Amino acid sequence: xxxxxxxxxxxxxxxxxxxxxxxxxxQEYTEQLNSILDYAAMLERLDTDxxxxxxxxxxxxNVLREDQVRPSINHAKALRNAPDGDEGFFRVPxxxxx
Amino acid sequence: MVVANQFEMVCGLEVHVELxxxxxxxxxxxxxxxxxxxxxxxxxxxxxxxxxxxxNREVVNFAIKAGLALDCEIAEFSKFDRKxxxxxxxxxxxxxxxxxxxxxxxGGLEIEIDxxxxxxxITRAHMEEDAGKLVHSGETISxxxxxxxxxxRAGVPLLEIVSEPDMRSIPEVLAYLEKLVQILEYTEVxxxxxxxxxxxxxxxxxxxxxGTDTLGIRTETKNLNSxxxxxxxxxxxxxxxxxxxxxxxxxxxxxxxWDEGQGITLTLRSKEEAHDYRYFPEPDLPPLVIDKExxxxxxxxLPELPAARRARLQTLGLSAYDAAVITQAKAxxxxxxxxLTYYTDAKTLANWxxxxxxxxxxxxxxxxxxxxxxxxxxxxxxxxxxxGTLSGKIAKSVLEEMYSTxxxxxxxxxxxxxxxxxxxxxxxxxxxxxxxANPQSVEDYRAGKDKAIGFLVGQIMKATxxxxxxxxxxxxxxxxxx
Numbered sequence: 001x002x003x004x005x006x007x008x009x010x011x012x013x014x015x016x017x018x019x020x021x022x023x024x025x026x027q028e029y030t031e032q033l034n035s036i037l038d039y040a041a042m043l044e045r046l047d048t049d050x051x052x053x054x055x056x057x058x059x060x061x062n063v064l065r066e067d068q069v070r071p072s073i074n075h076a077k078a079l080r081n082a083p084d085g086d087e088g089f090f091r092v093p094x095x096x097x098x
Numbered sequence: 099m100v101v102a103n104q105f106e107m108v109c110g111l112e113v114h115v116e117l118x119x120x121x122x123x124x125x126x127x128x129x130x131x132x133x134x135x136x137x138x139x140x141x142x143x144x145x146x147x148x149x150x151x152x153x154n155r156e157v158v159n160f161a162i163k164a165g166l167a168l169d170c171e172i173a174e175f176s177k178f179d180r181k182x183x184x185x186x187x188x189x190x191x192x193x194x195x196x197x198x199x200x201x202x203x204x205g206g207l208e209i210e211i212d213x214x215x216x217x218x219x220i221t222r223a224h225m226e227e228d229a230g231k232l233v234h235s236g237e238t239i240s241x242x243x244x245x246x247x248x249x250x251r252a253g254v255p256l257l258e259i260v261s262e263p264d265m266r267s268i269p270e271v272l273a274y275l276e277k278l279v280q281i282l283e284y285t286e287v288x289x290x291x292x293x294x295x296x297x298x299x300x301x302x303x304x305x306x307x308x309g310t311d312t313l314g315i316r317t318e319t320k321n322l323n324s325x326x327x328x329x330x331x332x333x334x335x336x337x338x339x340x341x342x343x344x345x346x347x348x349x350x351x352x353x354x355x356w357d358e359g360q361g362i363t364l365t366l367r368s369k370e371e372a373h374d375y376r377y378f379p380e381p382d383l384p385p386l387v388i389d390k391e392x393x394x395x396x397x398x399x400l401p402e403l404p405a406a407r408r409a410r411l412q413t414l415g416l417s418a419y420d421a422a423v424i425t426q427a428k429a430x431x432x433x434x435x436x437x438l439t440y441y442t443d444a445k446t447l448a449n450w451x452x453x454x455x456x457x458x459x460x461x462x463x464x465x466x467x468x469x470x471x472x473x474x475x476x477x478x479x480x481x482x483x484x485x486g487t488l489s490g491k492i493a494k495s496v497l498e499e500m501y502s503t504x505x506x507x508x509x510x511x512x513x514x515x516x517x518x519x520x521x522x523x524x525x526x527x528x529x530x531x532x533x534x535a536n537p538q539s540v541e542d543y544r545a546g547k548d549k550a551i552g553f554l555v556g557q558i559m560k561a562t563x564x565x566x567x568x569x570x571x572x573x574x575x576x577x578x579x580x
Contacts, residue, residue: 016374018184055177055199055379061387067119067156070126070140078136078144078249088135089233089246092186096240 005033105305105343107336108313109271110263112300113278114256115288116228117160122253123227124151124194124383129255131294135248143227143253145190151382153178157255158386160287161201161225162396164257167285167403168220168278170205172393178225178380183373186247187229195258197377200224201386206262207281208405209273218274219262228254257287263302263313268332272325275299280404284428298323301332304349305339314339315349319356319363331356335363407431414444423452429466433473440477443484450480454494458501470504471497479507486567487517520567525558525574528566532557533578543579551575 010030014021021029075088084091122129125142141149165172179197202223209216230252234242259278265271279297283290290297304316319335322328339349354363367373402410404425411421411434425431434451441447455476459466479497482488488496488511499510511517519525532554533540542550551572558571 016182016376055175055385057381058384060384063152063384064155064158065126065152067121067154068126069121069128072127072138072140075134075136078139081146084244086246088137089248090136090186090189092245092247094243095186095232095234095245096242 004037005030009033104307105314105336105340106308106310107266107268107332108263108304108306108316109265109332110302111261111265111271111274112302113259113261113275114228114298114300115164115259115282115290116296117157117255117257118286118288119154119156119160119255121154123154123157123225123255124253127253133250135246136250138250139252144249145188151194153383153386154255157225158201158388159396160255160285161223161257162388162393163285163399164259164282164287165202165205165223166393166397166400167281168202168205168207168223168259170220170223171203172388173199173201173203174389175199175385175387176201177385178383179377180380181226181375181377183375185229186245187232188227188252189230189247189249193227193229194380194383195226195377196224199385201388202259207274207277209270209277211267211269211273216264216270218264218270221260221262223257223259226256226258228252228256268329268336271301271332272329275325275328277404280426284401284403286401286428292324295323299328301328301335303332303335303339305336305343314343315351317349317352317354317363319354320366322356327356327358330361331363334361338363401428404431411444411448414438416444416448420445420448420452424448427466433466433469436473437477440474441480443480446480447477450476450497454497458498462501470502471500475500475504475506482507482511486520487511489518489564489568492516492518492564516565518567519562519565520570522570522574525562525566525570526578528558528561529571529574529578532561540579551579 007026007030010021010026010033014026014029079085079088079090082090084093116129119129121127122138122143125140127138127140127143130138142151162172176196176199178194180192181195181197182192184191200222202220204222205220206217207220209218228251230247230249232239233246233248235244235246236242239245261274265274279290279292282288282297288296299322300318300320301322302316302318304314306312306314317335317339319331322331335354342349350365353366355366356363407425408418408421411424412418416424424434430451434447437447437451438444455469455471458464458471459469464470476497479488479493479500482496483490483493488507493507496507496510496516499505499514500507503510505513536554536557539550539553543554554575555568555571558566558575559568
């Protein structure tokens with residue numbers, strides 16, 4: 001297998017995604033990600049010189065709405081799924097790690 | 099600044115401008131400022147699973163308009179991207195922004211410092227959503243165990259305008275910002291209310307020894323919201339970097355924050371902690387194709403921009419300085435132009451607008467938009483001076499009365515009997531009285547003391563409470579004394 005993704009890459013991406021991985025998980029994901037990339041590498045054999053880069057999977061553009069105010073939802077609805085809230089505010093735990 | 103002798107400053111700016119739409123960029127929630135917390139929200143701007151964003155057409159219109167005013171290329175094809183980061187000011191864990199294909203490409207504007215003109219390049223401008231507001235439980239974010247979030251502002255449309263690192267001094271930076279904000283205000287894409295955070299500045303600064311071409315290591319100070327903060331922050335940052343370099347050390351590339359109270363910048367995050375935003379195309383928003391016809395339609399809505407307006411006023415006889423003062427704010431320039439349709443002497447009008455009118459507005463902390471005196475009313479007052487109904491001096495007091503009552507000048511003149519006395523018969527009677535009461539002055543004048551006539555004129559003006567037509571008084575008096 002072509003090892004495009006190193007274990008450092010996996011650790012880095014996991015840290016960005018705030019995931020804590022065990023040693024076996026790091027190994028497993030490194031292998032899996034490489035295998036996925038290897039599979040996708042098949043595409044590199046195609047000649048894409050005349051193909052326009054794809055910005056979106058669906059071939060549509062300019063889906064727009066007019067600038068007209070629509071009703072918002074109320075506090076209670078907005079906060080219904082929030083783990084914590086207070087007086088109409090969402091409340092989040094400590095942000096700074098320092 | 100001492101450092102100016104050793105180092106050259108290099109500065110580029112990112113300016114975030116809130117666009118003045120009625121609704122947010124991707125949903126129909128109102129953009130109104132204030133409002134009780136989390137009442138201008140919906141599943142889209144709260145990032146609820148399954149909610150789909152739809153782009154507000156007016157945001158695109160405003161972005162094109164601002165781009166054209168800033169001489170930018172308008173991209174035929176642009177798209178949105180997700181900028182991924184974990185911070186609760188947005189509930190989605192990403193900000194919808196534009197990465198590699200922004201709506202506006204290269205542009206720029208001209209500044210002038212001490213008569214020297216300089217072009218400041220604009221790299222790009224892109225559309226994105228604003229974030230919510232955090233209130234921390236403690237004094238600062240690092241001493242807070244929890245924070246409260248209000249998402250009313252989340253999703254308000256922003257245009258981020260990125261300049262080239264073309265500025266070499268603090269006055270250049272301030273001139274660029276003033277010009278930029280002035281142009282945006284003219285286009286009316288933003289209310290440009292700095293005190294409400296409608297415009298926010300990120301400042302990138304580095305130093306390098308004079309004569310070198312390579313750029314020094316820069317710092318970025320984020321989220322400044324006034325010109326004075328920008329100036330103070332840059333003064334501090336330039337001095338700090340010079341100290342670091344003079345000590346033989348390297349400036350650390352990092353993001354800093356401005357502490358307004360202490361007047362210093364502080365490390366927010368270093369390069370090692372720098373965000374890796376992992377941009378990728380926003381799958382929920384199809385791309386944007388802007389054809390020439392759309393761009394031309396918007397171009398037609400562009401107002402006369404400040405530079406063109408200044409030039410036009412100068413052709414009407416205003417000095418460069420006067421033209422700059424009048425066009426500083428669009429509202430004042432509009433007031434001036436409206437008055438000009440009723441009163442054509444631009445120079446006299448400018449004197450009144452810049453002088454008494456501005457003084458009255460300023461002392462009442464009133465903006466010209468809310469002026470109790472309309473442009474048409476001011477023009478009528480000046481016409482009364484031209485017709486000889488009012489002397490310039492009395493017109494000033496009439497203007498004050500107009501300001502407090504919003505009445506027309508002619509009505510005040512009628513009610514208070516302020517009209518200038520230009521009736522020869524009436525004036526002759528008064529002149530006779532004054533001459534009879536002051537035989538010594540009459541004798542002095544006839545003996546060749548020209549000054550004596552001034553005293554007599556003063557007495558006549560006093561007797562008429564300043565309402566006598568001064569030209570006519572002089573003429574009649576000389577005839578009498580001849």
